Amino acid sequence: MYKVLVADAISDTGLKALYDHPNYVVDKNPGLAPDALKEIIKEYDALIVRSQTQVTADILEHASNLRVIARAGVGVDNIDVNAATKKGIIVINAPGANTISAAELTMAMMLSLARNIPHAHASTSAGKWERNNFKGVELYEKTLGVIGMGKIGSEVAKRAKSFGMNILGYDPYLTEDRAGEMGITKASLDEIAAEADFITIHTPLIKETRGLVNDDYLAKTKKGVRIINCARGGIIDEAALVRALNSGQVAGAALDVYETEPSTNTELLSHPNVVVTPHLGASTVEAQEKVAHEVSEEIIEIFETQTIRSAVNMPHVSGETHKKLQPYIDLGDQMGALAIQLLKEAPDKVEITYYGQLSKENTELITRTIVKSILAQHLGDAVNLINAQHLLKDQGVTSNVSKNPKSKGFASYIELTLYRGEAKANIGATLLNGYGARIVKMNDYRVDVRPEPFLLYIKHHDIPGMVGRVGSMLGDYDVNIGTMQVGRSVIGGEAVMVLTLDKAVEPEVINALTAIKGLEYAQFLELTDEKIPVHN
Numbered sequence: 001m002y003k004v005l006v007a008d009a010i011s012d013t014g015l016k017a018l019y020d021h022p023n024y025v026v027d028k029n030p031g032l033a034p035d036a037l038k039e040i041i042k043e044y045d046a047l048i049v050r051s052q053t054q055v056t057a058d059i060l061e062h063a064s065n066l067r068v069i070a071r072a073g074v075g076v077d078n079i080d081v082n083a084a085t086k087k088g089i090i091v092i093n094a095p096g097a098n099t100i101s102a103a104e105l106t107m108a109m110m111l112s113l114a115r116n117i118p119h120a121h122a123s124t125s126a127g128k129w130e131r132n133n134f135k136g137v138e139l140y141e142k143t144l145g146v147i148g149m150g151k152i153g154s155e156v157a158k159r160a161k162s163f164g165m166n167i168l169g170y171d172p173y174l175t176e177d178r179a180g181e182m183g184i185t186k187a188s189l190d191e192i193a194a195e196a197d198f199i200t201i202h203t204p205l206i207k208e209t210r211g212l213v214n215d216d217y218l219a220k221t222k223k224g225v226r227i228i229n230c231a232r233g234g235i236i237d238e239a240a241l242v243r244a245l246n247s248g249q250v251a252g253a254a255l256d257v258y259e260t261e262p263s264t265n266t267e268l269l270s271h272p273n274v275v276v277t278p279h280l281g282a283s284t285v286e287a288q289e290k291v292a293h294e295v296s297e298e299i300i301e302i303f304e305t306q307t308i309r310s311a312v313n314m315p316h317v318s319g320e321t322h323k324k325l326q327p328y329i330d331l332g333d334q335m336g337a338l339a340i341q342l343l344k345e346a347p348d349k350v351e352i353t354y355y356g357q358l359s360k361e362n363t364e365l366i367t368r369t370i371v372k373s374i375l376a377q378h379l380g381d382a383v384n385l386i387n388a389q390h391l392l393k394d395q396g397v398t399s400n401v402s403k404n405p406k407s408k409g410f411a412s413y414i415e416l417t418l419y420r421g422e423a424k425a426n427i428g429a430t431l432l433n434g435y436g437a438r439i440v441k442m443n444d445y446r447v448d449v450r451p452e453p454f455l456l457y458i459k460h461h462d463i464p465g466m467v468g469r470v471g472s473m474l475g476d477y478d479v480n481i482g483t484m485q486v487g488r489s490v491i492g493g494e495a496v497m498v499l500t501l502d503k504a505v506e507p508e509v510i511n512a513l514t515a516i517k518g519l520e521y522a523q524f525l526e527l528t529d530e531k532i533p534v535h536n
């Protein structure tokens with residue numbers, strides 16, 4: 001008998017498969033305080049949550065029997081996935097099951113903003129009859145900028161078109177062809193700022209999108225623009241938004257998500273030109289049934305048939321083959337993250353080659369991990385190990401995975417190349433017996449670098465004094481160097497330097513480095529903690 005704890009408000013209809021199955025006991029206990037959850041978690045084999053329950057490392061310390069954490073929804077920002085992975089707990093989610101509900105809320109928010117519905121309702125229900133106070137605007141023939149043309153952004157664009165809106169879409173993966181098929185125009189962020197009457201945001205909250213809509217961006221928007229965010233708090237800088245609302249640069253904003261939730265930003269929440277809801281994007285009967293149904297079915301599959309459909313992580317597993325491949329799976333994770341940072345944009349082609357002994361193994365899971373790591377840069381939690389290759393195809397990216405039994409100088413070696421038009425980024429890596437993971441090739445230069453959290457990649461002319469100048473510049477900014485590697489193609493030609501650092505560097509350090517004579521290019525690369533497992 002498996003015990004399942006449902007710790008947030010989850011649809012009973014969606015949980016039916018679990019209730020009906022003789023092997024499962026389901027306990028519903030929404031809204032547990034962290035200490036209470038810590039107390040009882042050891043009794044459970046599976047935990048189902050939405051976004052409220054914080055599944056911290058501290059709670060997981062007590063989860064001695066837990067095998068699965070299911071997020072009945074998309075975002076796993078409330079779950080310490082790294083801690084779960086270390087404890088061998090599978091984390092699953094249900095991306096896509098609440099897409100329509102989130103798209104429909106976005107339309108409701110846009111219409112509410114255009115026609116002042118919440119404020120007119122409050123006034124009328126208070127006994128007033130203020131027909132002159134609530135003159136709105138039509139959506140018809142207005143321009144809507146959609147930032148993030150993934151699942152929800154595309155559904156919003158489709159619906160907005162039926163209102164006669166002109167749609168501008170921005171997404172690193174949006175091609176002219178796909179935009180043409182959807183009857184929208186591919187645009188840049190600046191073009192959206194300059195032309196849109198309404199802007200709606202549908203990206204994940206990732207490093208690149210945090211504070212995307214800030215003072216600078218708002219200053220570029222059309223005066224009187226209306227902005228909707230039903231994606232994630234933090235993509236809009238709330239302080240900047242309040243300033244723009246007060247100055248009239250932004251005529252109105254409709255928000256479902258906030259920098260911190262529950263939000264206490266009263267200046268924003270009570271602003272007369274703002275419409276707010278408490279993170280209701282997925283709160284419909286249908287979405288809640290779908291997410292609960294998807295995770296219930298999957299929990300049963302995991303326990304009954306050991307099949308995983310939607311895993312966010314891949315816990316370090318026992319079993320000889322997995323044990324042997326696990327270090328390569330972790331290496332693949334690091335390679336994907338480094339290559340996509342080097343490319344700096346979404347790829348249109350991915351090439352992976354396994355050389356030497358590894359070419360004789362089943363490398364499927366390594367490939368999935370590499371692809372997940374590449375896509376996660378732009379898709380965040382929406383990509384998991386199971387849907388990674390499917391999403392890659394969906395985004396119109398071609399891929400080529402090949403195997404070559406030749407050794408390439410190492411017993412096993414993986415090479416990953418990403419392309420975007422003429423641009424290319426490439427990482428070659430291996431495991432050195434007794435020494436762990438090594439990046440041995442970067443953008444076609446031979447190097448020998450241990451993957452560490454903070455790396456600096458520099459392209460420069462092979463002239464005397466470069467190493468010293470870079471070292472002393474980093475010293476000026478109090479950045480300590482762990483290791484330094486130089487690689488060059490020919491003496492006196494182009495060269496690369498790869499450094500491991502003790503901390504992250506700010507853009508001003510990169511600017512200072514690029515001012516060094518003979519230094520062509522400097523880029524800071526980061527690997528998050530979960531990508532650096534202990535056996536490295």
Ligand SMILES: NC(=O)c1ccc[n+]([C@@H]2O[C@H](COP(=O)([O-])OP(=O)(O)OC[C@H]3O[C@@H](n4cnc5c(N)ncnc54)[C@H](O)[C@@H]3O)[C@@H](O)[C@H]2O)c1
Nearest residue numbers: 102148149150151152171202203204230231281282378382
């Ligand atoms: N309010 C809610 O209750 C609710 C419900 C569901 C989803 N969401 C959120 O909505 C957002 C979109 O979800 P989705 O299912 O459509 O995800 P998705 O992965 O299908 O689409 C996200 C898109 O954003 C694009 N993107 C990444 N970085 C970008 C950038 N810098 N500029 C422009 N586009 C960028 C990606 O390429 C991708 O196509 C996510 O943040 C998700 O967590 C909120």
Ligand SMILES: O=C(O)[C@H](O)COP(=O)(O)O
Nearest residue numbers: 050051052073074075282
């Ligand atoms: O990530 C999600 O799926 C949405 O933000 C919905 O979150 P919720 O399940 O807490 O409503």
